[in-house]
Amino acid sequence: xxxxxxxxxxxxxxxxxxxxxxxxxxxxxxxxxxxxxxxxxxxxxxxxxxxxxxxxxxxxxxxxxxxxxxxxxxxxxxxxxxxxxxxxxxxxxxxxxxxxxxxxxxxxxxxxxxxxxxxxxxxxxxxxxxxxxxxxxxxxxxxxxxxxxx
Amino acid sequence: xxxxxxxxxxxxxxxxxxxxxxxxxxxxxxxxxxxxxxxxxxxxxxxxxxxxxxxxxxxxxxxxxxx
Numbered sequence: 001x002x003x004x005x006x007x008x009x010x011x012x013x014x015x016x017x018x019x020x021x022x023x024x025x026x027x028x029x030x031x032x033x034x035x036x037x038x039x040x041x042x043x044x045x046x047x048x049x050x051x052x053x054x055x056x057x058x059x060x061x062x063x064x065x066x067x068x069x070x071x072x073x074x075x076x077x078x079x080x081x082x083x084x085x086x087x088x089x090x091x092x093x094x095x096x097x098x099x100x101x102x103x104x105x106x107x108x109x110x111x112x113x114x115x116x117x118x119x120x121x122x123x124x125x126x127x128x129x130x131x132x133x134x135x136x137x138x139x140x141x142x143x144x145x146x147x148x149x150x
Numbered sequence: 151x152x153x154x155x156x157x158x159x160x161x162x163x164x165x166x167x168x169x170x171x172x173x174x175x176x177x178x179x180x181x182x183x184x185x186x187x188x189x190x191x192x193x194x195x196x197x198x199x200x201x202x203x204x205x206x207x208x209x210x211x212x213x214x215x216x217x
Contacts, residue, residue: 023179030186
């Protein structure tokens with residue numbers, strides 16, 4: 001929550017996806033990571049870096065670059081110095097998903113507004129990936145939220 | 151936690167969903183993750199790992215999760 005709180009304070013444009021978004025939508029499970037989809041423009045990436053610096057004293061954060069996220073490296077895994085978990089920072093998934101394609105809704109936790117991908121967005125993101133867990137999640141989302149393929 | 155036995159997979163209760171966007175959901179997931187971390191502490195290589203695709207990131211993740 002500390003990271004999400006810093007995101008809000010710094011005005012980061014993002015949407016929570018992955019396991020923590022599944023949890024926000026009601027399916028709770030333990031995870032070692034947090035996945036965030038971010039807008040890859042330079043201003044937003046700078047806000048992202050400021051937010052991460054607010055939480056972690058780590059010079060590695062400086063190496064997050066907008067031109068990487070907008071270019072050849074759309075996925076950055078950031079493992080903070082303690083090494084206990086990591087944050088996946090995504091700007092696109094292949095050609096299928098860019099930040100503009102992510103629909104999100106808000107959840108307020110202890111006064112912090114959290115932007116969470118909708119069940120349909122999570123379903124569309126997960127249904128065609130190679131991870132077996134994603135296929136399971138896609139089916140769970142489809143059943144729970146009565147989603148239809150379009 | 152008690153052991154529960156079932157005669158078939160169909161008898162196993164379905165996953166329990168909580169209400170979507172309930173304000174307690176994220177805290178519950180964070181607490182559960184923290185508890186899991188205490189039971190099985192892990193150490194992942196600190197720093198930035200840049201990937202050209204989500205598939206490349208997933209391969210790294212699989213290695214980390216196996217270790």
